[in-house]
Amino acid sequence: MLSFLGRRLLGAIPLVLGILTLIFFIMHLAPGDPTTRYSDPSISPEVIEQMRVNLGLDQPLPIQYFRWMTSFLRGDFGYSFGQMRPIAEILPEVLWNTLQLTLVSLVIIFGLGMLIGIYQAVRQYSAGDNVLTFVALFFYSMPAFWFALMLILIFALRASQGDWVIQFPASQMTSLDYDLMSIGEKIRDRIMHLILPATALGVGSAAGVARYMRGSMLEVIRQDYIRTARAKGLSEGRVVFHHALRNALLPIITLMGLTLPYLFGGSVLVETIFAWPGMGRLIVDAVFQRDYPLVMAASFVITVMVILGNLLADALYAVADPRIRVRQDG
Amino acid sequence: MRTTLIAIASVPVLALALPGCGGDRPERSRPPDTVTIIELADISKPMPLISETSLDSEVSSIMYRPLLASRWEDGELHYLTADEDERSLARGYEFTGPDRASLRYRMRSDARWSDGTPVTSHDAVWTMETRGDPRAASPRQAYNRQIRAFEVEDDSTFVIHFTRPYPEMLFHSAGQVAPRHLYADHDPSQLRSHPAVNSPGGGSLVVSGPYMVGEWLRGQRLVLVPNPEYHPQPTIPRIVFLPIPEETTRMIELQTGNADVMDLPFDKIDLIRTGSPEVRFETRRRRFYDYIAYNPRTHPAFEDASVRRALGLAIDVPAILAALQLGPWAEPAGGPYAPIFRLLYDPAEQAPLPFDPDEAARLLDATGWIPGPDGIRVRDGQPLRFTLSTNAGNQRRSDASQIIQQQWRRVGIDARLQTLETNTFFDRLNSREFEASMAGWGVGLSADMSDMWTGDRPFNLTSFSDPEVDRLFDLALGQPTEEEAAMYWREAAGRIVAAQPYTWLFYFDQVVGVNDRIRNTRIDTLGSYQNIHEWWIVGGAGDPDRADPTTADPDLLSDAGGSAGFAGQTNGGNGQDP
Numbered sequence: 057m058l059s060f061l062g063r064r065l066l067g068a069i070p071l072v073l074g075i076l077t078l079i080f081f082i083m084h085l086a087p088g089d090p091t092t093r094y095s096d097p098s099i100s101p102e103v104i105e106q107m108r109v110n111l112g113l114d115q116p117l118p119i120q121y122f123r124w125m126t127s128f129l130r131g132d133f134g135y136s137f138g139q140m141r142p143i144a145e146i147l148p149e150v151l152w153n154t155l156q157l158t159l160v161s162l163v164i165i166f167g168l169g170m171l172i173g174i175y176q177a178v179r180q181y182s183a184g185d186n187v188l189t190f191v192a193l194f195f196y197s198m199p200a201f202w203f204a205l206m207l208i209l210i211f212a213l214r215a216s217q218g219d220w221v222i223q224f225p226a227s228q229m230t231s232l233d234y235d236l237m238s239i240g241e242k243i244r245d246r247i248m249h250l251i252l253p254a255t256a257l258g259v260g261s262a263a264g265v266a267r268y269m270r271g272s273m274l275e276v277i278r279q280d281y282i283r284t285a286r287a288k289g290l291s292e293g294r295v296v297f298h299h300a301l302r303n304a305l306l307p308i309i310t311l312m313g314l315t316l317p318y319l320f321g322g323s324v325l326v327e328t329i330f331a332w333p334g335m336g337r338l339i340v341d342a343v344f345q346r347d348y349p350l351v352m353a354a355s356f357v358i359t360v361m362v363i364l365g366n367l368l369a370d371a372l373y374a375v376a377d378p379r380i381r382v383r384q385d386g
Numbered sequence: 387m388r389t390t391l392i393a394i395a396s397v398p399v400l401a402l403a404l405p406g407c408g409g410d411r412p413e414r415s416r417p418p419d420t421v422t423i424i425e426l427a428d429i430s431k432p433m434p435l436i437s438e439t440s441l442d443s444e445v446s447s448i449m450y451r452p453l454l455a456s457r458w459e460d461g462e463l464h465y466l467t468a469d470e471d472e473r474s475l476a477r478g479y480e481f482t483g484p485d486r487a488s489l490r491y492r493m494r495s496d497a498r499w500s501d502g503t504p505v506t507s508h509d510a511v512w513t514m515e516t517r518g519d520p521r522a523a524s525p526r527q528a529y530n531r532q533i534r535a536f537e538v539e540d541d542s543t544f545v546i547h548f549t550r551p552y553p554e555m556l557f558h559s560a561g562q563v564a565p566r567h568l569y570a571d572h573d574p575s576q577l578r579s580h581p582a583v584n585s586p587g588g589g590s591l592v593v594s595g596p597y598m599v600g601e602w603l604r605g606q607r608l609v610l611v612p613n614p615e616y617h618p619q620p621t622i623p624r625i626v627f628l629p630i631p632e633e634t635t636r637m638i639e640l641q642t643g644n645a646d647v648m649d650l651p652f653d654k655i656d657l658i659r660t661g662s663p664e665v666r667f668e669t670r671r672r673r674f675y676d677y678i679a680y681n682p683r684t685h686p687a688f689e690d691a692s693v694r695r696a697l698g699l700a701i702d703v704p705a706i707l708a709a710l711q712l713g714p715w716a717e718p719a720g721g722p723y724a725p726i727f728r729l730l731y732d733p734a735e736q737a738p739l740p741f742d743p744d745e746a747a748r749l750l751d752a753t754g755w756i757p758g759p760d761g762i763r764v765r766d767g768q769p770l771r772f773t774l775s776t777n778a779g780n781q782r783r784s785d786a787s788q789i790i791q792q793q794w795r796r797v798g799i800d801a802r803l804q805t806l807e808t809n810t811f812f813d814r815l816n817s818r819e820f821e822a823s824m825a826g827w828g829v830g831l832s833a834d835m836s837d838m839w840t841g842d843r844p845f846n847l848t849s850f851s852d853p854e855v856d857r858l859f860d861l862a863l864g865q866p867t868e869e870e871a872a873m874y875w876r877e878a879a880g881r882i883v884a885a886q887p888y889t890w891l892f893y894f895d896q897v898v899g900v901n902d903r904i905r906n907t908r909i910d911t912l913g914s915y916q917n918i919h920e921w922w923i924v925g926g927a928g929d930p931d932r933a934d935p936t937t938a939d940p941d942l943l944s945d946a947g948g949s950a951g952f953a954g955q956t957n958g959g960n961g962q963d964p
Contacts, residue, residue: 088813094438095812097837097845098830099525104844106523110575138430139604140578149604205634216642226638227630229606233417331630333605344809 061367068363072356076128079355080121083348089113090137090346111137124352133353138345143353146338151320151357153229154334157257157327158319160250164258165265165315170308172262173269177304178296180274192263201325204256208329211252224252227331253330257323265311272304279303305376313369317361419927420624421904423915424636424648428605428629432591433583434562435517435524440828444915445627448610449593450562451475453491453510458912461728462868463831465556468494472618473595473919475505475563479556486866487551489559493542498615499565499592507544511536512566514546514559522574528837529558552863553871557832565592596620596919605629620919621928640665646901647914652712652782658899668909669715670896672724676783676826677888678774678790679847685772685821687765688848691885692749698739698889699746700797706789707892710782715897719890721883722838724829726911729872735880738890746797755798763798771800772821777811783824786891790824815847823847824891831912833868833875834859839882848887855881905929 090111091104108114112123127134133143172192176185195203212226225231231245276282277300285295324336335354342350430438434446455471457464468474475493482488497505516522518530532552537545546559572580582591586599593599593613597620600611608627612620628645630636637654639645641662650658650667658665680688680697687693703718717725721736755763755770763770774791776783784805791801801822806814814820836859837843839850855878862874883890898909903924908917922928 086810088809092809092813092816094525095816095845096525097835097843098528098832100528101844102520103523103525103527106520106575110521110523135579139584140431141584146604208635208638213638213641226642226644227635228628232420232422232607232626236417329632329635331606331628331632331635333603337605337631344807346809 061371064367064370071363072359073125075359076352076356077121077125080124080348080352081117083343083346083351084117084120086346088346090348093345124349128352128356133356134349136342136347136350138342138347138350143350146350147353147357150333150335150338153332154320154327154336156229156246157250157253157332157334158323160254161258161261162315162319164254165261166308166312167262168258169262169265170269172266174273174296174301176266176270177273177277178292188266192266194263195259196263196267198260200256200260200323201329203260204253204326204329207252207256225249226252229332253326253332256329257326265308268307268311269304272307273300276300276304302376306373309372309376310369313365313367313372316365316368317358320361321358417624418925419622419923420626421622421647421918421921421923422626422628422639422645424628424630424639424645426629426631426636426649429602429608429627431578431583432586432599432602432608433564433577433580435513435522435526435564436578436583438525444913445608445610446562447595447913448597448625448915448918449591449595449599449613450564451497451505451594452560452562453493454479454556454560456560456912458831458910461726461731463557463912465560475510475594476560479560481551481555482545483547485551487548488545489548489555490539490543490545491559493544495542497594499567499594500589500598500613500615501592502615503565503567503592504541505563505565505594506541507538508541509566510563511538511544512570513562513564516564516569516574516577519574522577526561532558550864551866553865553868554832554834563594565594568592597625600624616919621922622918623927625918640899640901643901646904647907648899649914650897650899652710652715652894652897655713655715655897656711662899664902665899666902668898668900668907668914670898670909670914671911672717672726672829672893672895673911674826674828674896675719675724675893676786676824676891677719678891679815679820679823679825679888681818681820681822681848683818683849686768687755687770687772688822690753692753693755694886694889695739696746696749696753696797697794697799698886699742699749700799701739701790701793701889701891702741703738703891704741706786709789710785712782712892712894716892716894719893721879721890722829722835723833723875723879724893726829727833729868730833730875730879732876732880735876736883739886743793743797750797750799757798761795761798762800769800770798771802773804774801774822774824775804775806775811775814775820776824777808778805779808783826787824816844818847818849833871834863835875835879836863839878839887850882850885850887852881852885 089108090113091107094104094107105114112120115123124134133147135141136143136146139146172188176188179185208226211224214220215223225248229246229249231249234242234245237245277296282295282300285299290299321335321339324340326332327334327336335357339351339354341347342354425441427439427441429445430442432442432445432449434450437443437446451473453474453476454465454467455474457466457471466474467479468477475497476491477494478492480490482490491507491510493505493507493510495504499505514530514533515536517524517526518533520527532548532550533546534549535547537547539545548555568582569577569580577583585602587601589598591599594616596613596616597610598613599608601607601609606629610625610627612623628639630639633651633654636645636648637657640648640658643664655667659667678697680694682689707713707716707718718738720738723730723736725731725733750763750770754765756765758764758769774787776787787803791803794801811823815823815825838845838847840846840856840859841851858874858878858881862871862878865871865874898914900907900909903926905922905924906917906920922930925932
C-alpha cells in the first residue's frame with residue numbers, strides 16, 4: 057500500500073511542474089500586466105517602466121520563468137506583486153480563513169447529505185422520501201450565489217428589520233468588537249459569522265450527496281447479507297449503520313477525495329458575497345491584478361490538493377473495500 | 387455512530403447558547419463609538435509616496451499631515467496654512483527669487499510624528515526628493531518635473547527651486563509629508579515592501595495626522611485610532627474601514643445599521659431613501675465623466691471630425707440619464723472640464739452636443755457615408771461598422787452602451803458591443819488597440835490636461851494632435867498663477883471640443899450614504915474623509931449635547947479643509963474610473 061502511494065506521489069511531480077509551467081505561460085499571455093492598473097495621466101511612462109523593472113517584468117519571459125522555477129524549487133514562492141510581501145506569509149493566513157469555512161460546510165455537505173440519503177433509502181417512497189427528494193433537487197439546482205444572497209436578505213436584512221430573535225451578520229469573519237469579547241462570546245461570534253456562508257456553500261452540495269447516498273444505500277440494502285442480518289434479529293439501526301452503511305460509502309468516499317481541492321480552493325462567489333477573505337477571492341483578485349507569483353503559488357496549492365485528493369480517495373477505497381486492498385497489495 | 391452525528395449537529399446550537407447571548411437578540415456588531423466605513427476593496431499602500439488607489443490617497447490624507455491643507459470652495463482649490471487649518475504643517479509660504487520661481491515654506495515647530503519625533507523641513511524635502519527618485523517609482527513622480535533643487539535653511543524652513551514659475555507650484559509641493567527617519571535608510575525601490583508599510587498596525591507605521599493604524603487585517607478590516615501626538619485629539623475613538631466587494635451585501639450592511647458611510651450606486655438610492663430614513667445623502671460633485679473615445683488609427687471613419695460629431699449628435703444623453711435613473715446626480719457633458727471648475731469651465735465652448743439625429747444624418751451624408759440596402763451607411767463599399775468596447779463590471783456603462791447602439795442604429799451606424807475584463811480593457815485602451823471605447827475619467831483638480839491631449843503621451847488615447855492646442859498648453863503652463871493660466875486652458879478645451887475626439891456623455895456625482903448618527907461631515911468635490919477628525923456621533927463620541935462628551939472639543943467643531951498635494955494627494959490627479 058505504502059509503495060503504491062509512494063509511486064503515485066513520485067509520478068505526480070512532473071505533472072505538477074507541467075501544470076505550473078502551463079499556468080505560468082497562460083497567465084503571461086493574458087493582456088496587461090501588474091502595472092496596467094496605473095491608468096492615470098499623472099503617472100509618467102518612466103514610472104511605469106521603473107515599476108516593471110522593480111518587479112522583474114522587464115526581463116524576457118523565459119528568464120522570468122527560469123527565475124520563478126528556480127526560486128520555487130528552493131521552496132520560495134517569492135513576493136506578491138499586489139501586496140508586496142512574501143507569499144509564504146499570505147497563504148497561511150488565507151488558507152486558514154478558507155479552511156474554517158470549508159470544513160464547516162463539509163460537515164454540512166456530508167453530515168446532512170448522508171443522513172438525508174440514509175433516511176430516504178430506508179423510507180423509500182414514503183411521504184418523507186418524496187418531500188426530501190423535492191427539497192434536495194430544489195437546493196441542488198439553486199446557484200450558490202443566489203442562495204447566499206437570499207440567506208443574507210432573509211436572515212440579516214429581514215431579521216434586522218423584523219427584530220427577530222436571531223439575526224446573522226451579512227459579512228466579515230468576526231464582529232468589530234471581537235477583541236473585547238470573552239472566550240464564549242468569541243466562539244459564538246465566529247459561529248454566527250460562519251453559519252450563513254457555510255450554509256450557502258454546503259446545502260446545495262449536501263443535496264447532491266443525499267442523492268448519491270440514497271442510491272447507494274438502496275442498492276446495498278437489497279443485498280442478501282442485509283436480509284441475513286435482519287433474519288438474525290439485529291436491530292434496524294444496527295443493520296443500517298453497521299452493515300449497510302460501510303458498503304454504501306464507496307461512492308461517497310470518492311466524492312470526499314475529490315472535495316479536498318475545494319477545501320483549500322474556497323469558493324469565489326460565496327467568499328465575495330460574504331466578504332470572507334479566503335483563497336477563492338485571493339486567487340481571483342490575483343488574476344485580475346496580474347499578480348503572477350501569487351497566482352502561481354495558489355495554483356500550486358490547488359494542484360497538489362487535487363492530486364492528494366485523488367490519492368486519498370484511492371487509499372480510503374482500499375480501507376473501505378478489502379477486495380481493492382488485496383488487489384493493490386497483490 | 388448515531389450519538390456522534392447528534393453531537394456534531396448539536397455544536398452550533400450549543401454555541402448559540404454560550405454566555406453572552408442566551409436566548410436574547412444579539413447585539414449589533416457595531417460598537418457605539420465606532421464609525422464604520424464600507425469600501426469596495428481594501429487599501430493597498432498606506433503611505434503617501436507610494437499610495438496607488440484613490441482609497442489609499444483618502445486614507446493617507448487621514449494619517450499624514452500636508453504642508454498645506456486645502457479646501458474646495460467657489461469652484462477652485464484653496465490652500466490653508468497652519469493658522470487656518472490645524473492639519474497644515476506650514477505656517478506660511480512665499481514665492482521668492484527674481485522671477486518668483488522659488489517657493490519658501492516655513493513649517494510649524496510643534497508637530498510630531500506618532501513616535502514622538504519632531505516633523506521637520508528635512509522630512510518634507512526627503513519626501514519630495516524620494517518622490518522624484520526613479521527607483522521609488524512613485525505615482526506622483528511627474529510632480530517633480532519642474533523642480534530643480536531643494537534647499538534646507540533650518541529645521542523649519544526650506545526652499546524649492548523650480549525651473550520656471552508655473553501655476554501649479556503649490557499643487558505639486560504642498561502635499562503630505564512622510565517620515566524620513568523611518569525610511570531614509572531603506573532602498574527606495576523597496577519602499578513598497580517596507581515592514582512598516584506591510585504591517586502598519588500598533589504604531590509601526592509612523593504618521594503625523596489625526597489617526598494612525600491600530601490594526602490591519604488584510605481583506606477584513608483597517609482600524610484607525612487617534613494618533614496620541616496629534617492635537618487637538620480627533621473626536622471619534624475608532625474608525626473602521628471594511629472592504630466588501632459585493633454590492634448587495636454592502637447595501638444590507640448600510641440598511642441594517644452596521645455601516646455608517648458608503649458610496650451608493652445610483653439605482654439603489656431610491657431604495658435607501660424609502661427604506662432607510664436614517665441615511666442621508668452627500669455628494670462629491672461632478673468629479674467624474676463617462677465618454678466614448680474614437681481611435682482614428684484603427685478605423686478610417688474616425689479620422690473625420692464631422693463623423694465624430696455626427697456620432698455625438700446621434701446620442702440622446704438626457705434619455706440615457708433618465709433610463710439609467712441618474713436623476714439629479716448627473717448632467718450631460720460637453721468637454722474635459724466639469725462645471726465644478728469655476729475658472730476652467732466655459733459653458734459656451736464646452737456646451738453638451740444637442741440630440742439632433744437629422745443633423746447627424748446630414749453630416750454623414752456630406753462626408754460620403756450613404757445608407758446602404760440594409761440601412762447601414764456605406765462609403766467606398768465599406769459599412770460604417772465598428773466595435774464599441776467597455777469594461778466588465780460596470781453596469782452603468784453596459785446599459786448606456788446598449789442604448790447608444792440602438793440610437794446609432796437609427797442613423798445607420800452599426801456598433802458591435804464588446805465587454806472586456808477590466809485589465810484587458812485598459813491595456814487595449816492604453817495601447818490604443820480599440821476602435822471606439824466607452825470609459826470614464828475621474829477629473830483631477832489640476833487644470834493641466836496636457837498629458838491627455840498632447841502628441842504621443844500615453845493617455846492621449848485618440849492620438850489627438852493640434853499644434854495650436856500644444857501652444858496654448860505651453861502658454862498656460864508658463865503663467866505664474868492659475869487665474870492667468872485659466873484663459874489658455876479654456877481656449878485649448880474649446881479647440882479640443884470642436885474636434886470631438888471624444889463624445890463626452892455625462893458628468894456624474896459620487897453619492898455617499900451617511901447614517902444620520904454621524905454628524906459634521908464635509909463630503910464634497912475634494913473627498914469624503916477630509917475632515918474625519920471633526921466628525922462626531924449623536925449620543926456618542928464628541929456629541930456636544932451629551933452630558934459627558936469626553937473627547938469633544940469645541941475647536942474641533944469649527945469648519946476646516948481637506949488636503950491636496952504632492953505625495954499622496956487627495957484625489958488631486960486624473961484617473962481612469964473603472
